[in-house]
Amino acid sequence: MTQALLKLDSNVIPDEEKLRRLARFIAMEVYDLDAILKNEGIDPSIMAQIVDLPLFQNLLKQAQEDWSSTDNTADRINLKSKVLVEEFLEEAHARLHDPKENLLHKVALLKEVAKMGGIGTGDAPQTGEKIQVIINLPSQTAPVVVDIPNPTPAIEAEYEEVDE
Numbered sequence: 001m002t003q004a005l006l007k008l009d010s011n012v013i014p015d016e017e018k019l020r021r022l023a024r025f026i027a028m029e030v031y032d033l034d035a036i037l038k039n040e041g042i043d044p045s046i047m048a049q050i051v052d053l054p055l056f057q058n059l060l061k062q063a064q065e066d067w068s069s070t071d072n073t074a075d076r077i078n079l080k081s082k083v084l085v086e087e088f089l090e091e092a093h094a095r096l097h098d099p100k101e102n103l104l105h106k107v108a109l110l111k112e113v114a115k116m117g118g119i120g121t122g123d124a125p126q127t128g129e130k131i132q133v134i135i136n137l138p139s140q141t142a143p144v145v146v147d148i149p150n151p152t153p154a155i156e157a158e159y160e161e162v163d164e
Contacts, residue, residue: 019056027063096110
C-alpha cells in the first residue's frame with residue numbers, strides 16, 4: 001500500500017508495517033492506548049482516522065485472533081508476567097529507599113530483585129571472592145545474611161610492595 005493511499009485530512013497515516021505493529025500492541029492489551037500511541041509516536045487525532053481504515057480494522061482483527069489463540073497461551077503468560085515484573089521495579093525501587101519500610105522486608109525485596117536481574121544466581125563465573133553482609137537486629141533471633149558473590153571492584157589498581 002502506498003503512502004498516497006494512506007493520506008487523510010492532510011495528515012499522513014503511518015505505513016502498513018507501523019499499522020501492523022500498532023494493531024498487535026492494541027490486541028495484546030498489555031498497555032493502555034495512550035501509552036501505545038505515545039511509544040509509537042502517533043497523535044491521538046491521527047488514531048481517530050486510523051481506526052476507520054479497513055486495512056487497520058483487518059490488521060487489528062487478525063492480531064486479536066493471533067494473540068487470543070490457544071497456541072499462544074504460554075507466550076501471553078510469559079510476556080504479561082515480564083511486563084508486570086518490569087512495572088513493579090519502580091515500586092520496588094521506591095520501597096527500598098523508603099526509611100519507613102521494615103529493614104527485613106527491604107532485604108527480602110532486594111534478594112528477589114537481585115534474583116530477577118541474575119545477580120547472585122551462580123550464573124557469573126566464580127572467583128572465590130564475595131562480600132557478606134550480616135545484619136543483627138534486636139527483634140530477631142537469627143541474623144539476616146546477604147551474600148554478594150563476585151563483587152566488581154570499585155577501583156582497580158596495580159601496586160608494588162616496597163621494602164623499607
